[in-house]
Amino acid sequence: MGIKVRVLAGITRVVGVLLVPVAFCRAPGRARFVACQWALGMRFPAEDLRGLAPDALAAFTRARAEAFWRDGQLIGLTSGHRDAVEQHRIFGEEVWRTGSVEAARRRVLPPEESSHVRGLALDVRPTEGAQWLERHGARYGLYRTYDNEWWHFEFRLVEPVRLPHPGAAAWLAEDGGLRVWGSWPV
């Protein structure tokens, strides 16, 4: 982590502490929770939590409050909910960039399959925050789902099988074993 990032993290932690009394006036029972969300919103001003499914939003904000107050880790949201039009555009750009639908699916899924469109996926930052979430997120139903995306987490009721990439699929074979296929059959 660079010096600037460390200094900003330190300032954010101090701001969080200073905001607790203000948050107490607004939400007496949840002052620390609210104060840390405010502080993180200042540190990551571009983040947009709107459109996330209520359970996913609750899990994310509760998890990052624990990271903030217990371990001093900051977790910001790079990308959460995307509407179908935006996802379609991102997918189309990836197809154009990589030259094929199959290659594009290793990084981006079309709208009808994307958990971002359903409000259940969260791309987080920085890497240290993502590592914290990978270690502790299961308590909140937040799981890293792809080997090739350290930043991508999903809210799930059951722990998912971690796949190599978004285009991969897993299923139970007749012998009860788990199979992972690199890509959907075309």
Ligand SMILES: [Zn+2]
């Ligand atoms: Zn993602």
